[in-house]
Amino acid sequence: MxxxxxxxxxxxxxxxxxxxxxxxxxxGIILSGVTLSNVLYQGAQHEISIQAELLMTTMNSLRLYTQDHVNPLLQSQLATAPRFIPEAIPTFSVREVSRYLSENADYKDFYYKDATLNPTNPKDQANDFETELVEKFKLQPELPELTGFRSTENGKKFYTARPFVVKEQRCLECHSYPNIAPKSLVATYGERGFGWKLNDIVATQIVYVPSEEVFNNARRxxxxxxxxxxxxxxxxxxxxxxxxxxxxxxxxxxxxxxxxxxxxxxxxxxxxxxxxxxxxxxxxxxxxxxxxxxxxxxxxxxxxx
Structure with missing residues (x-):
């Protein structure tokens, strides 16, 4: 020395x-780099969470519209129609709109799903990852949502999941017992998606939004x-x-x-x-x-x- x-x-x-x-x-370079990296990373996370919140809010708005306006118009036909009318069901509406959205090249990696443990339509069946989220909500019903990142075949995605609670009695018309459900529903899907009870957490509303491009932009x-x-x-x-x-x-x-x-x-x-x-x-x-x-x-x- x-x-x-x-x-x-x-x-x-x-x-x-x-x-x-x-x-x-x-x-100075090290301190500037660390500070700038943190700011850009937080900004990227904020941008991704805003996209997820917008998609979730949009789908819930569509759900309410179907439930309050479309379902009442078709309700009388559900009991007598020779085939089940899925357009009367909010979950069908949001799933189809999500599918149309993903067909747009700019939004092909955006996805919404009502991931259900015991669904009427097999397309709503929760996978292993989504099943774990539903179980977490059941164990901790006070949780408002779960968020994080998940690696998929299409790259890393950010997800926001919220518990789906049976809050209205009319939901049980199609999900409580097969004998009180529309006959066309049972004929179409079989005895699936029954046994739901009021205030039960039966699914999770989950949105997936791409994150890799946002973080790549932040790195650039x-x-x-x-x-x-x-x-x-x-x-x-x-x-x-x-x-x-x-x-x-x-x-x-x-x-x-x-x-x-x-x-x-x-x-x-x-x-x-x-x-x-x-x-x-x-x-x-x-x-x-x-x-x-x-x-x-x-x-x-x-x-x-």
Missing amino acids: AKLNTRFHNIKINAKFNTLLILAFLV SFFKMMSVVIGIFITVILLINFLLKKVVIVRIRNIANTANAISTGDMSNNFQENSKDEIGLLAIAFERMRASLLIAMDMLNQQQG
């Missing part, structure tokens, strides 16, 4: 200054912004070095060269400085010392003569 300190003290001011400046630059933004920050730091270092050399190093070197010449007996050199800053005051002090030395040498020569 002592040798390192000695070497550091022996190097030139410009090298010392650059060493300290580069260290400060590296610390990070590298672009860090390139700008590094470019600014390098420009500042070069500018400071230029000013340091012009304002400090060159002037101090001139003073040192003049002092060396005078020390060897060349009294014709003088300390020329027009500036009144600290280096200028140092040059003036040296000039006064040179003048005093000339006077002393003249007096000594007169005494000897």
Whole structure:
């Protein structure tokens, strides 16, 4: 450590200054990078969660519309129609709209599902992952939602899941017992999706939104912004070095060269400085010392003569 300190003290001011400046630059880059990365990551997460919330709200709005407006219009036909009319069921509506949405190239990775443990339509059957979510909601009914990331065949996706609770008696008309359900429903799907009870958690509403592209954009933004920050730091270092050399190093070197010449007996050199800053005051002090030395040498020569 002592040798390192000695070497550091022996190097030139410009090298010392650059060493300290580069260290400060590296610390600044690291801190800036960590801060910027956190900000962009949180921003990406916020954007993804907004997309998921928008999709969930849209599907729930469609569910309410089907339940309040479409279902009453078709209710009288459900009992007498030779075939079941699935358009009267909110779950059918949201599933079909989700399918149409995913057929759009811009939204092919957006997906909504009423993942049910015991569904009437097999298309609503919860997979293993969704079954685990339903079981969590059953164990912790106070949970409003679960969110996270999941790797799928189509890449990493963000999901938002909410418990689906049987809150209305009319839901049990098709899901309590086969003998009170529309005959066309039983004829179409068989004795599936029955045994539901009021206030039971029977499914989870879950939306999947793509996350890889959002995070890729965040990473690209990070590298672009860090390139700008590094470019600014390098420009500042070069500018400071230029000013340091012009304002400090060159002037101090001139003073040192003049002092060396005078020390060897060349009294014709003088300390020329027009500036009144600290280096200028140092040059003036040296000039006064040179003048005093000339006077002393003249007096000594007169005494000897």
